[in-house]
Amino acid sequence: MTSNAPTPSRAVLAGHGDFAAGLASAVAQITGRDDVFTTMTNRGLSGEEIAQTMRAALDAGVRVVFTDLPAGSCTLAARRLQRERPELLLVTGVNLATLLDFVFSIDADVEDTEMEDATTRVTANAVEKGRAALTVVGRTGTPGARGAA
């Protein structure tokens, strides 16, 4: 599932089922970029294998992991890896808007400033964009209209 592009990927995208592959394909359809994310699924994997798969995906020097669910096993694996790699950023609950902003910002912003700070800033901005994108359209005032946790 790793892209064939010559540039190393900039983030790992991980989740249940085809979540990561699906979001990556949506990113590619919109931006034409298929070299930004290394994708992985936890389907059929033990906790141990999920950690191994994620470790392998991170070996290329990736500093950001996007996952689907706070309670997910990919999220837990990423948090475990943060213990040995404190510079690792984990974003959980990711959506397409977050990834699109990340894709458009990561190269421009990271190349001209100090790498670590810039990645953190780009990731934080992308999260804000993703949060703003999660909205209810239609009748307002409905109780519980916010997205599920």
Added chain:
Amino acid sequence: MPLELYRIDDRLIHGQVVVGWGRPLDIRFIVLVDDEVAASEWEQELYRMGVPPEMEVFFHDVGDAVAAHARYVADRRRGILLTGDIDTMRRLVEGVRAATPAQPIETVNLGGVHHRVGRQSKLRYVFLTAEEEAALRALQARGVTVTAQDVPSARPVPLDDVLSGRAGT
């Protein structure tokens, strides 16, 4: 019966448990029984972070879990008890049977025992060594109903069908 599910799952707390089972069963607490996790505050914090605020998580090694079992059974909220492997569940079932014979653990759910060297494929999410098969058969022989079921919407597969491979992989 406030402990709705006794589940063996090597991922312990994760999406299928918290959301897949947690939401439809209205689960309000999780009892995580694992000797290693019980000894590591860092691991506990990790698992605690994964659950929504309305869900409480308790950590025990097997000995403490046996002692605390009656208290969880008496809880008015609905809960799930998790172990990461078959042997931990076997020790728990035996311990509870000895400590509180009137309240034995009657059902065990195989939720995720994944591929590892020495294990044979039984279901998409169940792989077992010969020793693990024997331990599950022993549980069943003592009157515990063992079924495999990854999510609530799936059909529970009886242990005999899991072990014979009749249920397919």
